[in-house]
Amino acid sequence: ENEINARVDWALKSFGLEAYRYYQPSKLSGGLKQRLAIASTVVMGSNFLIMDDPTSNLDWNGIKCLRETIFYLKKIGKGVLVLSRRLKGLEDCFDRTYYLNGQVFEVQAKNESNSQSFPENLLQKNVVGNGVAIKISGLWFKYEKDYVLKDVNLEIPYNTIVSVMGPNGSGKTTLVKHFNGLLKPSKGDVIVDGKNTRNYSPAQLSKYIGFVFQDPDRHIVSESVWDEVTFACKNLGLPLDGGEKALRTLNLHDLRDRPPYLLSMGEKVRLMIASALAIDPKILVLDEPTTGQDDKTLKLIENVIFKMKSEGKSVIIVTHDTDFALKVSDKTIIVKDGCVAECSNAKNVLLDPSKVELYELEPPALIEERVK
Ligand SMILES: Nc1ncnc2c1ncn2[C@@H]1O[C@H](COP(=O)(O)OP(=O)(O)OP(=O)(O)O)[C@@H](O)[C@H]1O
Numbered sequence: 001e002n003e004i005n006a007r008v009d010w011a012l013k014s015f016g017l018e019a020y021r022y023y024q025p026s027k028l029s030g031g032l033k034q035r036l037a038i039a040s041t042v043v044m045g046s047n048f049l050i051m052d053d054p055t056s057n058l059d060w061n062g063i064k065c066l067r068e069t070i071f072y073l074k075k076i077g078k079g080v081l082v083l084s085r086r087l088k089g090l091e092d093c094f095d096r097t098y099y100l101n102g103q104v105f106e107v108q109a110k111n112e113s114n115s116q117s118f119p120e121n122l123l124q125k126n127v128v129g130n131g132v133a134i135k136i137s138g139l140w141f142k143y144e145k146d147y148v149l150k151d152v153n154l155e156i157p158y159n160t161i162v163s164v165m166g167p168n169g170s171g172k173t174t175l176v177k178h179f180n181g182l183l184k185p186s187k188g189d190v191i192v193d194g195k196n197t198r199n200y201s202p203a204q205l206s207k208y209i210g211f212v213f214q215d216p217d218r219h220i221v222s223e224s225v226w227d228e229v230t231f232a233c234k235n236l237g238l239p240l241d242g243g244e245k246a247l248r249t250l251n252l253h254d255l256r257d258r259p260p261y262l263l264s265m266g267e268k269v270r271l272m273i274a275s276a277l278a279i280d281p282k283i284l285v286l287d288e289p290t291t292g293q294d295d296k297t298l299k300l301i302e303n304v305i306f307k308m309k310s311e312g313k314s315v316i317i318v319t320h321d322t323d324f325a326l327k328v329s330d331k332t333i334i335v336k337d338g339c340v341a342e343c344s345n346a347k348n349v350l351l352d353p354s355k356v357e358l359y360e361l362e363p364p365a366l367i368e369e370r371v372k
Pocket residue numbers: 026027028029030031032033057059143144148166167168169170171172173174175214
């Protein structure tokens with residue numbers, strides 16, 4: 001028993017989960033669940049660990065905890081295999097890195113480069129929309145006794161791409177779940193496309209606002225990809241060709257007869273995006289859309305985001321991926337301890353090293369390159 005307790009203490013401490021020791025796992029945020037999943041595997045003391053996309057949903061501190069753990073496991077003679085699209089923050093952990101791209105290449109971990117170029121002109125598309133997409137005034141929210149959102153005030157105009165960032169458990173998912181009326185404010189108001197969410201059900205709001213959840217496994221309901229992508233169209237009495245088009249846009253048309261539970265995580269996320277797009281919403285919320293994507297599929301998602309903006313619509317993206325946020329978003333909202341700590345031009349926030357440190361964000365490749 002002592003051995004079990006010692007290991008559990010170590011694992012909770014290593015992954016910053018001490019405060020959540022007696023929490024129900026279902027009530028943890030997405031990133032905290034991911035930390036718990038890794039900690040519970042590490043605690044078993046196996047000699048070899050395989051981690052499939054362990055950094056998805058992790059904030060920068062979570063990635064640093066994982067890095068320390070991998071170093072520790074190596075030091076005590078264990079083996080670790082990590083499968084991931086990007087190794088940012090973990091580069092120096094590995095003795096070997098393999099790129100799988102049809103063929104297998106072995107490369108030195110040191111040579112791995114995360115640098116990306118940022119196409120400046122992509123954000124300057126034709127302005128179509130105007131007016132306010134989402135207006136939040138004096139929003140307070142609690143699940144149980146403590147407030148998780150505290151006096152949030154925000155305005156998101158149409159024709160804007162916004163990234164929502166901040167540490168695991170800070171309240172990002174809770175905030176965006178207010179946008180489609182899934183959560184109703186404990187105090188204050190959320191107005192979406194001119195409608196107070198208190199007076200509308202999520203089903204009614206789904207006409208205007210598409211929502212892609214952080215955890216697709218809990219939200220996919222149909223027996224086939226085609227049924228899932230046309231689910232909302234059927235409910236709203238809309239033509240089904242929106243579903244067909246969306247499957248093509250997200251490169252899923254070859255999978256239309258598959259049961260969704262057989263898809264990879266990245267395909268499930270894209271299926272949820274396609275299902276949201278099928279009804280051509282004016283506002284799209286993507287909670288951690290980069291999960292499970294590779295560079296090619298990430299590009300498809302980028303195209304969806306930029307196309308929405310070119311039509312004057314708004315996209316709100318919750319992400320820990322600073323490079324992705326920099327590439328796609330006009331504005332960044334930082335949520336910290338349930339408050340909006342920052343809401344301004346994405347580059348002003350994400351390329352400012354003091355803000356990146358203050359808000360515990362993943363440093364973008366651009367800052368790293370400047371430092372070099
Ligand atoms: N259904 C729930 N019941 C009780 N508490 C909850 C519930 N869902 C979330 N919480 C708590 O509310 C806080 C904010 O969670 P939220 O999911 O909004 O965080 P987040 O910023 O999205 O984090 P992550 O980056 O890990 O996804 C956390 O402390 C979380 O444990």
